Amino acid sequence: AQRVTQPEKLLSVFKGAPVELKCNYSYSGSPELFWYVQYSRQRLQLLLRHISRESIKGFTADLNKGETSFHLKKPFAQEEDSAMYYCALRGLGGGADGLTFGKGTHLIIQP
Amino acid sequence: DAGVTQSPTHLIKTRGQHVTLRCSPISGHKSVSWYQQVLGQGPQFIFQYYEKEERGRGNFPDRFSARQFPNYSSELNVNALLLGDSALYLCASSQQGDYGYTFGSGTRLTVV
Numbered sequence: 669a670q671r672v673t674q675p676e677k678l679l680s681v682f683k684g685a686p687v688e689l690k691c692n693y694s695y696s697g698s699p700e701l702f703w704y705v706q707y708s709r710q711r712l713q714l715l716l717r718h719i720s721r722e723s724i725k726g727f728t729a730d731l732n733k734g735e736t737s738f739h740l741k742k743p744f745a746q747e748e749d750s751a752m753y754y755c756a757l758r759g760l761g762g763g764a765d766g767l768t769f770g771k772g773t774h775l776i777i778q779p
Numbered sequence: 780d781a782g783v784t785q786s787p788t789h790l791i792k793t794r795g796q797h798v799t800l801r802c803s804p805i806s807g808h809k810s811v812s813w814y815q816q817v818l819g820q821g822p823q824f825i826f827q828y829y830e831k832e833e834r835g836r837g838n839f840p841d842r843f844s845a846r847q848f849p850n851y852s853s854e855l856n857v858n859a860l861l862l863g864d865s866a867l868y869l870c871a872s873s874q875q876g877d878y879g880y881t882f883g884s885g886t887r888l889t890v891v
Contacts, residue, residue: 766812767824771821
């Protein structure tokens with residue numbers, strides 16, 4: 669069974685401080701990992717996925733298969749980063765194509 | 780482009796009733812997925828349809844069913860509603876059922 673764990677329900681950091689949102693996963697095959705973000709009163713939207721290796725809005729995430737982690741990082745937090753962040757997994761190569769989401773981390777950036 | 784549209788935005792039903800939720804994907808997207816999001820939890824996968832065929836099913840009872848129409852829009856049906864079915868139901872579309880999921884704003888279902 670596949671599982672995504674986001675250990676922090678709430679994370680509060682000051683503007684300009686580094687941010688790290690933790691995500692650990694459990695999956696027996698080759699996973700595809702994503703970060704989704706939901707800003708206040710907006711719909712869920714894709715932030716980044718590990719395959720593209722992009723940096724979106726200053727955020728990066730590296731897939732660490734040894735530690736089964738996909739932590740989201742940003743060196744300098746901005747107030748507009750305040751949102752709900754969800755880590756998600758999709759199995760490659762078979763089975764249901766749905767995403768398995770973590771419970772989410774509410775990131776608050778304090779001025 | 781209107782994005783993924785869902786209707787209705789809110790509804791209230793009584794236990795035991797049936798409900799139908801609707802989703803229109805982004806133009807050109809052939810795959811639609813449905814998710815249930817209970818308060819305080821991440822979305823949970825219910826179904827995925829691609830080219831009108833079911834491609835995947837999550838761990839939900841048979842009371843939940845769905846279908847996709849020739850224009851790629853989709854309906855999610857839930858029979859014999861329970862209080863625990865109260866949730867935000869999200870629809871997501873993608874071109875081929877791959878990674879590029881775009882989510883709708885959801886339908887907030889309350890069962891009383």
